[in-house]
Amino acid sequence: MKTDECRHWRHLLGAYALDDLASEERAAVEAHLDGCPACRAEAEALRSVAQLLPLADPARFSQPAPQPPPELAERIAATIGGERRVALRRRRRFGFALGGATAALAAAALALFVLPGGGGGDPEQHVEFGKLPGGVKIYATLEPHAYGTEIHMYVKGVRSGTLCRVYLRGPRGERVPAGTFTYRWGDDSTATLSSALDLSRIRAIGVEAGNRTFVAPVDAHGATADANRNQEDVT
Numbered sequence: 001m002k003t004d005e006c007r008h009w010r011h012l013l014g015a016y017a018l019d020d021l022a023s024e025e026r027a028a029v030e031a032h033l034d035g036c037p038a039c040r041a042e043a044e045a046l047r048s049v050a051q052l053l054p055l056a057d058p059a060r061f062s063q064p065a066p067q068p069p070p071e072l073a074e075r076i077a078a079t080i081g082g083e084r085r086v087a088l089r090r091r092r093r094f095g096f097a098l099g100g101a102t103a104a105l106a107a108a109a110l111a112l113f114v115l116p117g118g119g120g121g122d123p124e125q126h127v128e129f130g131k132l133p134g135g136v137k138i139y140a141t142l143e144p145h146a147y148g149t150e151i152h153m154y155v156k157g158v159r160s161g162t163l164c165r166v167y168l169r170g171p172r173g174e175r176v177p178a179g180t181f182t183y184r185w186g187d188d189s190t191a192t193l194s195s196a197l198d199l200s201r202i203r204a205i206g207v208e209a210g211n212r213t214f215v216a217p218v219d220a221h222g223a224t225a226d227a228n229r230n231q232e233d234v235t
Contacts, residue, residue, distance in 0.1 A: 017046035045177035129216045148196040160185040169204040
């Protein structure tokens with residue numbers, strides 16, 4: 001299904017992951033997810049974050065909780081403002097509201113900063129993807145945090161409007177979704193995503209851009225990944 005056609009449903013995925021939808025809305029979202037792999041992948045990624053919320057208890061830690069970066073509040077406020085405007089338009093059009101879903105997701109973003117995890121002194125890693133088609137360039141910066149890993153993606157040269165799905169591979173080969181973004185010409189080509197997987201446990205990072213998948217290895221010991229080693233390009 002096209003991205004524009006999914007826009008309405010994606011605004012409901014956060015509430016769906018938090019089980020904060022009325023039964024009629026939940027049934028409608030699940031019917032859409034049955035036929036839309038892109039929205040289904042995003043719902044699974046949000047569900048994995050929601051499952052971590054019970055762990056976000058500062059009283060469980062002996063050390064003071066790490067402080068979030070100063071720009072986090074502005075980013076969350078901008079996100080909530082945009083969602084609130086969309087929610088108001090949707091209520092006028094469809095006659096139902098999200099309730100406390102937006103506030104709950106904002107609380108989830110703040111709570112992740114007190115989750116246990118590595119990354120105290122590990123250096124960030126710069127990963128450049130090799131063996132790419134002509135005109136395409138992809139690289140990532142992985143930053144360790146107490147909640148896991150922050151991922152700064154840069155993509156250039158794919159078709160405008162392409163949905164890019166980012167995932168990580170753990171030490172046992174498990175695939176951990178890290179989020180999605182849409183590439184558009186003329187827009188900022190970077191995207192900031194996050195994962196609860198510690199940087200020390202990441203073995204590879206992958207990007208599904210349309211019907212192609214590109215994978216680059218990540219050096220678990222902190223050295224810069226070799227972009228020309230063990231690369232994959234699945235068409």
